Amino acid sequence: MNRLLRGCLIAAALSLAPFPAAAVTGGQVVKDPNGLRRSVVLIESSNGELCSGAVIGPDLILTAAHCVLQRAAYRVVTVDRRFRKRSIRAVAAALHPSFIPGTTPRTQPGIDLAILKLGENLGPDFAPLDPARSYGLSEGEMVDLAGFGLSAEAAKGSARVLRATRLVSLGTLQAANRVVVVADQRRLAETTGAGACRGDSGGPIVRNGPGGYQLLGIVSWSSGALHSRTPTACGGLTAVTPVSEHGEWITARAQDLRRLNGEQTIGWASRPRTNTFDWSMR
The missing domain is CATH 2.40.10.10 (Trypsin-like serine proteases)
Structure with a gap:
């Protein structure tokens, strides 16, 4: 993809106010018991x-x-x-x-x-999925997104079902933080296509190869398409935190x-104190 065109699409789509990502738009329900269901x-x-x-x-x-x-x-x-x-x-x-x-x-x-x-x-x-097996994601590479989010912004009852879709990497974006941006290969975020939606935050971006699935990144946020008819957080760009860098x-x-046993909890802190045990659930 032309780098200038990619940069223009990303800049334009970002102006649509991205949100934390939700469910997979344009994806297929995962039905293989030996596939992403396991991870x-x-x-x-x-x-x-x-x-x-x-x-x-x-x-x-x-x-x-x-x-x-x-x-x-x-x-x-x-x-x-x-x-x-x-x-x-x-x-x-x-x-x-x-x-x-x-x-x-x-x-x-x-x-x-x-x-x-x-x-x-x-x-x-x-x-x-082994984070130690994670490597960089090249521009133009095809990857898979999986999550339990909405199938579309208006489909409020569609969450809690595992869906997956294939996306293409558009390369890295340095905004407030460094992320890798992926999108529908055909629509490239110009019009609504496949991508993350509400509920897909935290889901994996993976590469499927002979050795099985390789974890590449974790979904952080998503945006609507450049020419979306209604305000949405789905079907445009999906921003991914690259695992290999962390x-x-x-x-x-x-x-x-x-090292914690199953019954231990760590108390909430008003702000992160160290790299370890910053938050816990009671």
């Missing part, structure tokens, strides 16, 4: 907020930091091979220390990443969280 979960707060997340360990979920900022109880909902749902309580979390609560994911200068610790293991039916933090915090 993607739904995150719910007791206040009714929805996000998605990527399994990175038997009891660890990588998601977006803005998904776990509320003073609320959190749970992770999984689907088994028969797509029956199971709920597991989250007992602690590590929020990236650079993330600033009270700002939007697009305008805040910190890293939009967090790790949830679950009260019990997911079990052998799930396949963690592997050291992910590895260190995951190790810290593994």
